Amino acid sequence: MDKYVKVLKNNHIKITPQRLIVLEYLDKNCTHPTADEIYSYLKKKHPSLSKTTVYNALETLNKHRIIQSLTISGNELRYDLNHGMHHHFYCKNCGCVVDVELKCSNIEKMKKYGHQIEEIHGYLKGICKTCLKKRR
Amino acid sequence: MDKYVKVLKNNHIKITPQRLIVLEYLDKNCTHPTADEIYSYLKKKHPSLSKTTVYNALETLNKHRIIQSLTISGNELRYDLNHGMHHHFYCKNCGCVVDVELKCSNIEKMKKYGHQIEEIHGYLKGICKTCLKKRR
DNA sequence: TTACTAAATTGTAATCATTACAATTTAACA
DNA sequence: TGTTAAATTGTAATGATTACAATTTAGTAA
Structure with missing residues (x-):
């Protein structure tokens, strides 16, 4: 059985080809794409696909925690498969988003505030390695 | 001399009444308001103020690091005076944003990636204390 | 104080990501 | 195979932010 079908089945989500190709795209592209990037790419092979x-x-997928949405770039949402806890770096120059493996052990301290924590996002922003090189 | 005038002077920013009232609003309101919230409030006392x-x-103010913009709520930017390192909690129910005093010592580890880090944002999301009480 | 100039403010229009909605199609199940 | 609730589709609406041109003003120097 297809691995993406299994993911949807396990989450009791109705299986549709559209959901499968979106999920597959996110699984195979770790670029943290926007909805429009996903749409534009998939539209080529699936012309009847709607952006909605x-x-x-x-x-x-987000509601079932299979993926997560990133608010890192401010003016658009980006999406990422939910594969374990990690943070993100955003380049203000080229707009790329890359994973950052950082374990923050401060979550425990949050309990004193009394809020119910459901998501933790660590966003670092600056100029990426590649852009730094080009500037010299 | 007015404290907000001093802030602008120190940063070599031209002093205008509009900048002063925006800065004052952010200094006196720790609610992490949106641009529209700031505008709507100030408009009452300053009818000629433009949203632009x-x-x-x-x-x-953001460019000079006097304030910072938060991308925590996804569909709008929120603003916060830059008073020392702290993180933020966002309530998915009522939309409030509150400060969270957390020191993350992992910044050092970021050096290995080679990116130039200019901003660090810690966003926690969930249901706030007040909303939790109301739900029972 | 006055005059000058670059920069800031204002209001309107444009942009663009996202959401709303109604009509059509389809996945899941008996 | 038929039924039905849910999903998809396309278009229109929304709403935050930005672009831009005309007007005003802060800062400076005579």
Whole structure:
């Protein structure tokens, strides 16, 4: 059985080809794409795909914690498969987003505030390695 | 001399009444307001104020690191005086944003990636204490 | 104080990501 | 195979932010 079908089945989500290709795209592209990037790419092979469907699929996958949405770049949402705790770096120059393996052990201290924590996002912003080189 | 005038002077920013009232608002309101919230409030006492001016003032203050912009709520930017390192909690229910005093000592580890880090944002999301009480 | 100039403010229009919605299609199940 | 609730599709609406041109003003120097 296809691995993406299994993911949807395990989460009791109705299996549709549109959801499968969105999920597959996110699994195979670790670029933290926007909804529009996902749509534009998939549209080529699936001309009948609607952008609304991409948004709907992303919302459904997000709600089930299969993916997460990143608010790192401010003016658009980016999406990422939920593969273990990690943080993100955003380059203000080229706009790329890359994973950062950082374990923050401060979550425990949050309990004193009394809020119910459901998501933890660590966003670092600056100029990426590649852009730094080009500037010299 | 007015304390906000001093802040602008120290940063070589031209002093305008609009910038002063925006800065004062952020200094006296720790609610992490949106541009529109700032505008709507200030408009009452300053009817000639333009929303574009609020955006411009925020951009200028942000560029000089006097304030910071938060991308925590996804669909809008929020603003915060830059008073020392701290993180933020966002309530998915009521939309409030509150400060969280957390020291993350992992910044040093970031050096190995080779990126130039200019900003660090810690965003926690969930349900706030107040909303939790109301739900019972 | 006055005059000058670059920069700031203002208001309107444009942009662009996201959401709303109604009509059509389809996945899941009996 | 038929039924039905849910998903997809396309278009229109929304809303935050930005672009831009005309007007005003802060800062400086005579």
